[in-house]
Amino acid sequence: MSEKIIKWGFIGCGEVTKYKSGPAFQKIEHSEVVAVMSRDISKAKAYAKERGIAKWYNDAQELINDEDVNAVYIATPPSSHATYAIMSMKAGKPVYIEKPMAVTYEECCRINRISQETGIPCFVAYYRRYLPYFLKVKSLVEEGAIGNVINIQIRFAQPPRDLDYNKENLPWRVQPDIAGGGYFYDLAPHQIDILQDMFGYILEANGYKSNRGGLYSAEDTLSACFQFDSGLVGSGSWCFVAHESAREDRIEIIGDKGMICFSVFTYDPIALHTERGREEIPVENPIYVQQPLIQAVVDHLLGKSICNCDGESATLTNWVMDKILNKI
Numbered sequence: 001m002s003e004k005i006i007k008w009g010f011i012g013c014g015e016v017t018k019y020k021s022g023p024a025f026q027k028i029e030h031s032e033v034v035a036v037m038s039r040d041i042s043k044a045k046a047y048a049k050e051r052g053i054a055k056w057y058n059d060a061q062e063l064i065n066d067e068d069v070n071a072v073y074i075a076t077p078p079s080s081h082a083t084y085a086i087m088s089m090k091a092g093k094p095v096y097i098e099k100p101m102a103v104t105y106e107e108c109c110r111i112n113r114i115s116q117e118t119g120i121p122c123f124v125a126y127y128r129r130y131l132p133y134f135l136k137v138k139s140l141v142e143e144g145a146i147g148n149v150i151n152i153q154i155r156f157a158q159p160p161r162d163l164d165y166n167k168e169n170l171p172w173r174v175q176p177d178i179a180g181g182g183y184f185y186d187l188a189p190h191q192i193d194i195l196q197d198m199f200g201y202i203l204e205a206n207g208y209k210s211n212r213g214g215l216y217s218a219e220d221t222l223s224a225c226f227q228f229d230s231g232l233v234g235s236g237s238w239c240f241v242a243h244e245s246a247r248e249d250r251i252e253i254i255g256d257k258g259m260i261c262f263s264v265f266t267y268d269p270i271a272l273h274t275e276r277g278r279e280e281i282p283v284e285n286p287i288y289v290q291q292p293l294i295q296a297v298v299d300h301l302l303g304k305s306i307c308n309c310d311g312e313s314a315t316l317t318n319w320v321m322d323k324i325l326n327k328i
Contacts, residue, residue: 103180147257152234184219207324215242
C-alpha cells in the first residue's frame with residue numbers, strides 16, 4: 001500500500017470495537033479511523049461522534065466506496081463476514097476480519113479465493129498470537145522448559161449467561177445461522193488458533209456434540225480429539241451450561257519433564273510444573289488487547305514487515321471446528 005496512513009472504515013460498531021480493538025486503531029502511528037457503519041444510523045453516528053470519527057454510514061457499500069477509506073475492519077456477526085470481505089477486496093481494500101473468519105470452512109475458502117484473485121490481503125483477528133501472555137507460553141515450550149511435548153488438553157466450562165434464558169430474544173452467538181454454531185464457535189477458535197500457532201496445523205479432528213441444557217438449539221456441550229501434523233495429539237472438552245462451581249478455563253501442555261497450565265480468557269498466571277515444583281508466572285497484556293496484532297497488520301500494509309495472521313491460517317481453525325461439529 002503506497003499510502004503513508006492506513007485509513008480504516010469500520011463495518012460494525014459493537015462491544016468488541018469499543019473495548020478490544022477500536023481505540024487501538026486510533027492509537028497506532030500511521031493508522032486512523034475515518035468512517036464507521038452500522039445498520040442503525042443513529043448508533044453509527046453516536047459511535048463516530050463519541051470517538052471523533054468524521055463519517056458514518058448505515059450502508060456497507062457506501063463505506064467501502066468512500067475514497068478516504070483504504071482498509072476495512074469487519075466487526076459484524078460471522079454470517080456477514082464473507083459478504084463484506086469479498087465486497088471490500090473486490091474494491092481493492094484490505095480487510096481485517098473479526099474471528100471466526102466465517103460461519104463455515106467453505107465460506108473461508110471463498111474469501112481466500114477472492115484474496116488470491118485480487119491480490120488484496122486479508123487478516124483475521126486472532127490477536128492472542130501477539131499478546132505477551134501467550135508469547136511467554138510459546139517461549140517456555142520452545143526453550144524446552146517441560147522437555148518434549150507429548151499431549152495437549154483443553155478444558156473449558158462456564159454457566160449459562162442471563163441472555164441464554166431469554167427464548168424470545170436469544171443472543172446471536174447461540175444462533176447457528178448467524179454464528180456458525182453456539183458458544184463453541186465463538187470461543188473455541190481462540191484456543192484452537194493459539195495451539196496451532198504453537199504446535200503446527202491440526203490435520204485430524206473428531207468430536208461429539210450435545211445439547212444438555214435445552215436453552216437454545218445450538219450445541220452446548222462438546223468433547224473432541226485432534227492430532228497435529230507433527231503427530232502430537234490432544235483433546236478438549238467444552239460445556240456452556242455448567243454450574244458455577246465447575247467454571248474452568250484451562251489448557252495443559254504436558255511434556256516429559258513437566259507441564260505448563262494457562263488460561264485463554266482470564267489470563268490467570270501461567271503455571272509451570274517441573275521437578276523444581278510449581279512456579280507461577282504472571283504476565284500483563286496491553287489495555288487494548290488487539291493493539292499488537294493491529295500494529296502488525298498496519299506494518300504489513302505499509303510494507304515494513306509481514307503479518308502471518310492471515311485468512312489462510314484462520315481457515316484451518318474453521319476447518320477444525322467444522323470437523324469437531326461434524327459439519328464436514
